Amino acid sequence: MKTTTLFPFIALSFGITWSLAAVLIFFTDSTLVFLLAVWAPGLVGIFLVGRQYGRKGLGIFFRRLTLWRMPLVWWLYLLLGFPALVYLGAAIKGTISDPFPFSSLSEALPAIALSLFLLGTNEEFGWRGVALPLLQRKFSPFWAGLILGIIWAAWHIPAFFISGLQYESWSAVPYFGGVIALSVIMTPIFNSSRGSLLIAYLYHFQMMNPIFPDAQPWDSLFVALAAVVVVVLNRHTMFKKGSSVTEVLMPGQEAEITSEADEAAKESLSATAG
DSSP states (O other), X not given: OOGGGHHHHHHHHHHHHHHHHHXXXXXXXXXXXXXXXXXXXXXXXXXHHHHHHHXXXXXXXXXXXXXXXXXHHHHHIIIIIHHHHHHHHHHHXXXXXXXXXXXXXXXXXXXXXXXXXXXGGGGHHHIIIIIHHHHTXXXXXXXXXXXXXXXXXXXXXXXXXXXXXXXXXXXXXXXXXXXXXXXXXXXXHHHHTTSOXXXXXXXXXXXXXXXXXXXXXXXXXXXXHHHHHHHHHTHHHHTOTTSSOOOSSSTTTHHHHHHHHHHHHHHHHHHHHO
Protein backbone atom coordinates (compact mmCIF):
# COMPACT_ATOMS: atom_id res chain seq x y z
CA MET A 1 0.00 0.00 0.00
CA LYS A 2 1.44 3.34 -1.05
CA THR A 3 1.51 6.45 1.10
CA THR A 4 -0.72 8.14 -1.48
CA THR A 5 -3.53 5.83 -0.32
CA LEU A 6 -3.99 8.42 2.43
CA PHE A 7 -5.75 10.69 -0.04
CA PRO A 8 -8.58 8.33 -1.01
CA PHE A 9 -8.83 7.24 2.64
CA ILE A 10 -9.35 10.82 3.83
CA ALA A 11 -11.61 11.76 0.90
CA LEU A 12 -13.87 8.73 1.34
CA SER A 13 -13.97 8.96 5.14
CA PHE A 14 -14.91 12.64 5.13
CA GLY A 15 -17.20 12.33 2.13
CA ILE A 16 -19.25 9.48 3.58
CA THR A 17 -19.40 10.79 7.15
CA TRP A 18 -20.17 14.40 6.28
CA SER A 19 -22.78 13.42 3.68
CA LEU A 20 -24.57 11.16 6.15
CA ALA A 21 -24.23 13.82 8.85
CA ALA A 22 -26.01 16.26 6.54
CA VAL A 23 -28.85 13.75 6.24
CA LEU A 24 -29.00 13.54 10.05
CA ILE A 25 -28.95 17.32 10.46
CA PHE A 26 -31.54 18.20 7.85
CA PHE A 27 -33.74 15.16 7.27
CA THR A 28 -33.76 12.28 9.76
CA ASP A 29 -32.42 11.01 13.07
CA SER A 30 -32.01 7.43 11.84
CA THR A 31 -29.80 5.29 14.07
CA LEU A 32 -28.57 3.30 11.07
CA VAL A 33 -27.48 6.46 9.24
CA PHE A 34 -25.71 7.65 12.39
CA LEU A 35 -23.84 4.35 12.80
CA LEU A 36 -22.77 4.32 9.15
CA ALA A 37 -21.48 7.87 9.55
CA VAL A 38 -19.47 6.84 12.60
CA TRP A 39 -18.17 3.65 11.00
CA ALA A 40 -17.04 5.32 7.77
CA PRO A 41 -13.28 5.63 8.55
CA GLY A 42 -13.13 2.03 9.72
CA LEU A 43 -15.11 0.69 6.78
CA VAL A 44 -13.02 2.71 4.32
CA GLY A 45 -9.82 1.43 5.92
CA ILE A 46 -11.02 -2.18 5.68
CA PHE A 47 -12.12 -1.65 2.07
CA LEU A 48 -8.73 -0.23 1.06
CA VAL A 49 -6.84 -3.04 2.77
CA GLY A 50 -9.03 -5.63 1.07
CA ARG A 51 -8.61 -3.98 -2.32
CA GLN A 52 -4.84 -3.83 -1.95
CA TYR A 53 -4.08 -7.17 -0.28
CA GLY A 54 -7.13 -9.36 -0.93
CA ARG A 55 -8.87 -11.72 1.45
CA LYS A 56 -5.64 -13.14 2.85
CA GLY A 57 -4.34 -9.65 3.51
CA LEU A 58 -7.53 -8.74 5.37
CA GLY A 59 -7.04 -11.73 7.63
CA ILE A 60 -3.50 -10.63 8.40
CA PHE A 61 -4.74 -7.06 8.98
CA PHE A 62 -7.32 -8.22 11.54
CA ARG A 63 -4.66 -10.28 13.32
CA ARG A 64 -3.36 -6.95 14.60
CA LEU A 65 -6.27 -7.23 17.05
CA THR A 66 -4.34 -10.04 18.76
CA LEU A 67 -1.33 -7.85 19.61
CA TRP A 68 -1.51 -6.95 23.29
CA ARG A 69 2.05 -6.69 24.57
CA MET A 70 3.35 -3.25 25.45
CA PRO A 71 5.28 -1.71 28.38
CA LEU A 72 3.49 -1.87 31.73
CA VAL A 73 3.53 1.93 32.04
CA TRP A 74 1.27 2.22 29.00
CA TRP A 75 -1.15 -0.36 30.38
CA LEU A 76 -1.26 1.62 33.63
CA TYR A 77 -1.98 4.81 31.71
CA LEU A 78 -4.69 3.13 29.63
CA LEU A 79 -6.49 1.49 32.56
CA LEU A 80 -5.82 3.96 35.37
CA GLY A 81 -4.09 7.10 34.14
CA PHE A 82 -6.59 8.20 31.53
CA PRO A 83 -9.63 7.63 33.79
CA ALA A 84 -7.80 9.61 36.48
CA LEU A 85 -7.51 12.56 34.09
CA VAL A 86 -11.23 12.36 33.37
CA TYR A 87 -12.23 12.23 37.03
CA LEU A 88 -9.84 15.06 37.87
CA GLY A 89 -11.53 17.13 35.18
CA ALA A 90 -14.95 16.15 36.53
CA ALA A 91 -13.89 17.20 40.03
CA ILE A 92 -13.04 20.68 38.79
CA LYS A 93 -16.19 20.89 36.69
CA GLY A 94 -18.31 19.78 39.63
CA THR A 95 -19.79 16.71 37.97
CA ILE A 96 -17.82 14.09 39.88
CA SER A 97 -20.58 13.87 42.48
CA ASP A 98 -23.35 13.53 39.90
CA PRO A 99 -25.45 10.37 40.27
CA PHE A 100 -24.09 7.31 38.50
CA PRO A 101 -25.70 7.36 35.03
CA PHE A 102 -27.03 3.79 35.40
CA SER A 103 -29.22 2.38 38.14
CA SER A 104 -27.66 -1.08 38.02
CA LEU A 105 -24.90 -3.15 36.46
CA SER A 106 -27.40 -4.88 34.18
CA GLU A 107 -28.36 -1.46 32.83
CA ALA A 108 -24.75 -0.34 32.43
CA LEU A 109 -23.51 -3.42 30.55
CA PRO A 110 -25.55 -2.82 27.37
CA ALA A 111 -24.29 0.78 27.22
CA ILE A 112 -20.71 -0.41 27.68
CA ALA A 113 -21.18 -3.05 24.97
CA LEU A 114 -22.67 -0.43 22.65
CA SER A 115 -19.65 1.84 23.13
CA LEU A 116 -17.20 -1.03 22.82
CA PHE A 117 -18.56 -2.66 19.68
CA LEU A 118 -20.84 -0.28 17.79
CA LEU A 119 -19.71 3.29 18.26
CA GLY A 120 -16.46 5.16 17.67
CA THR A 121 -14.10 2.31 18.49
CA ASN A 122 -14.56 0.95 14.96
CA GLU A 123 -12.97 4.12 13.58
CA GLU A 124 -9.59 2.69 14.60
CA PHE A 125 -9.55 0.27 11.67
CA GLY A 126 -9.02 3.41 9.62
CA TRP A 127 -7.23 5.96 11.81
CA ARG A 128 -4.62 3.73 13.43
CA GLY A 129 -5.17 0.76 11.13
CA VAL A 130 -4.28 2.52 7.89
CA ALA A 131 -3.66 6.26 8.26
CA LEU A 132 -1.05 6.30 11.05
CA PRO A 133 1.28 3.65 9.57
CA LEU A 134 1.20 5.43 6.21
CA LEU A 135 1.86 8.83 7.80
CA GLN A 136 4.80 7.42 9.74
CA ARG A 137 6.47 6.47 6.47
CA LYS A 138 6.88 10.17 5.75
CA PHE A 139 6.99 11.77 9.21
CA SER A 140 8.37 11.15 12.67
CA PRO A 141 5.85 9.77 15.21
CA PHE A 142 5.19 13.20 16.73
CA TRP A 143 4.35 14.86 13.43
CA ALA A 144 2.40 11.85 12.19
CA GLY A 145 0.32 11.80 15.38
CA LEU A 146 -0.20 15.57 15.24
CA ILE A 147 -1.27 15.55 11.58
CA LEU A 148 -3.61 12.62 12.13
CA GLY A 149 -5.01 14.35 15.22
CA ILE A 150 -5.88 17.46 13.20
CA ILE A 151 -7.56 15.31 10.53
CA TRP A 152 -9.37 13.28 13.20
CA ALA A 153 -10.59 16.41 14.98
CA ALA A 154 -11.82 18.01 11.74
CA TRP A 155 -13.71 14.82 10.88
CA HIS A 156 -15.79 15.36 14.07
CA ILE A 157 -17.02 18.85 13.07
CA PRO A 158 -20.52 17.74 11.93
CA ALA A 159 -21.14 16.11 15.33
CA PHE A 160 -21.59 19.57 16.84
CA PHE A 161 -24.58 20.21 14.55
CA ILE A 162 -26.45 16.93 15.10
CA SER A 163 -29.17 17.32 17.71
CA GLY A 164 -29.31 14.92 20.61
CA LEU A 165 -25.57 14.33 20.92
CA GLN A 166 -23.52 15.38 23.94
CA TYR A 167 -21.40 17.59 21.69
CA GLU A 168 -24.18 20.20 21.86
CA SER A 169 -23.15 21.12 25.40
CA TRP A 170 -19.40 21.19 24.73
CA SER A 171 -17.09 23.92 23.47
CA ALA A 172 -15.58 22.94 20.14
CA VAL A 173 -12.06 24.38 20.55
CA PRO A 174 -11.13 22.54 23.79
CA TYR A 175 -12.64 19.34 22.43
CA PHE A 176 -10.66 19.54 19.19
CA GLY A 177 -7.50 20.28 21.15
CA GLY A 178 -8.17 17.23 23.29
CA VAL A 179 -8.65 15.01 20.24
CA ILE A 180 -5.34 16.18 18.78
CA ALA A 181 -3.60 15.55 22.12
CA LEU A 182 -5.15 12.08 22.32
CA SER A 183 -3.78 11.29 18.88
CA VAL A 184 -0.29 12.39 19.89
CA ILE A 185 -0.41 10.24 23.04
CA MET A 186 -1.82 7.25 21.20
CA THR A 187 1.05 7.30 18.70
CA PRO A 188 3.85 6.07 21.02
CA ILE A 189 1.39 3.61 22.57
CA PHE A 190 0.62 2.30 19.09
CA ASN A 191 4.31 2.00 18.23
CA SER A 192 5.27 0.34 21.51
CA SER A 193 2.59 -2.30 20.93
CA ARG A 194 3.91 -3.00 17.39
CA GLY A 195 0.83 -1.50 15.81
CA SER A 196 -1.81 -3.18 17.95
CA LEU A 197 -5.37 -2.49 16.82
CA LEU A 198 -6.58 -3.98 20.10
CA ILE A 199 -4.80 -1.31 22.16
CA ALA A 200 -6.05 1.48 19.89
CA TYR A 201 -9.55 0.01 20.13
CA LEU A 202 -9.45 -0.09 23.94
CA TYR A 203 -8.02 3.42 24.18
CA HIS A 204 -10.80 4.75 21.97
CA PHE A 205 -13.33 2.99 24.19
CA GLN A 206 -11.88 4.71 27.26
CA MET A 207 -12.32 8.05 25.51
CA MET A 208 -16.07 7.45 25.30
CA ASN A 209 -16.63 5.15 28.28
CA PRO A 210 -20.31 5.67 29.22
CA ILE A 211 -19.72 5.25 32.95
CA PHE A 212 -17.33 8.22 33.13
CA PRO A 213 -18.71 11.60 34.21
CA ASP A 214 -18.82 14.56 31.83
CA ALA A 215 -15.54 16.41 32.34
CA GLN A 216 -15.37 18.69 29.28
CA PRO A 217 -13.45 20.93 28.81
CA TRP A 218 -11.19 20.12 31.75
CA ASP A 219 -10.38 16.57 30.72
CA SER A 220 -9.22 17.89 27.34
CA LEU A 221 -6.91 20.32 29.13
CA PHE A 222 -5.40 17.56 31.27
CA VAL A 223 -5.00 15.28 28.26
CA ALA A 224 -3.16 18.11 26.47
CA LEU A 225 -0.83 18.49 29.47
CA ALA A 226 -0.34 14.71 29.51
CA ALA A 227 0.55 14.86 25.81
CA VAL A 228 3.30 17.38 26.56
CA VAL A 229 4.71 15.10 29.26
CA VAL A 230 4.55 12.06 26.95
CA VAL A 231 6.36 13.90 24.15
CA VAL A 232 9.08 15.17 26.48
CA LEU A 233 9.67 11.77 28.07
CA ASN A 234 9.70 10.03 24.68
CA ARG A 235 11.45 12.80 22.72
CA HIS A 236 14.23 10.49 21.52
CA THR A 237 11.76 8.33 19.60
CA MET A 238 8.91 10.77 18.99
CA PHE A 239 11.08 12.93 16.72
CA LYS A 240 13.04 10.10 15.13
CA LYS A 241 11.81 8.99 11.73
CA GLY A 242 12.10 5.26 11.14
CA SER A 243 11.50 4.31 14.77
CA SER A 244 7.81 3.59 14.28
CA VAL A 245 5.29 1.15 12.83
CA THR A 246 4.84 1.71 9.11
CA GLU A 247 3.23 -1.57 8.06
CA VAL A 248 -0.51 -1.73 7.53
CA LEU A 249 -0.62 -5.50 7.98
CA MET A 250 0.66 -7.64 10.83
CA PRO A 251 4.33 -6.78 11.54
CA GLY A 252 6.62 -8.62 9.13
CA GLN A 253 3.78 -9.85 6.92
CA GLU A 254 3.35 -6.98 4.47
CA ALA A 255 6.52 -7.66 2.48
CA GLU A 256 5.70 -11.39 2.36
CA ILE A 257 2.18 -10.99 0.98
CA THR A 258 3.36 -8.30 -1.47
CA SER A 259 6.07 -10.69 -2.71
CA GLU A 260 3.47 -13.43 -3.14
CA ALA A 261 1.25 -11.07 -5.14
CA ASP A 262 4.20 -10.09 -7.35
CA GLU A 263 5.04 -13.74 -8.00
CA ALA A 264 1.42 -14.52 -8.87
CA ALA A 265 1.35 -11.57 -11.26
CA LYS A 266 4.58 -12.76 -12.94
CA GLU A 267 3.21 -16.29 -13.32
CA SER A 268 0.00 -14.93 -14.81
CA LEU A 269 1.97 -12.75 -17.23
CA SER A 270 4.18 -15.68 -18.24
CA ALA A 271 1.17 -17.91 -18.80
CA THR A 272 -0.44 -15.22 -20.95
CA ALA A 273 2.74 -14.72 -22.97
CA GLY A 274 3.11 -18.48 -23.45
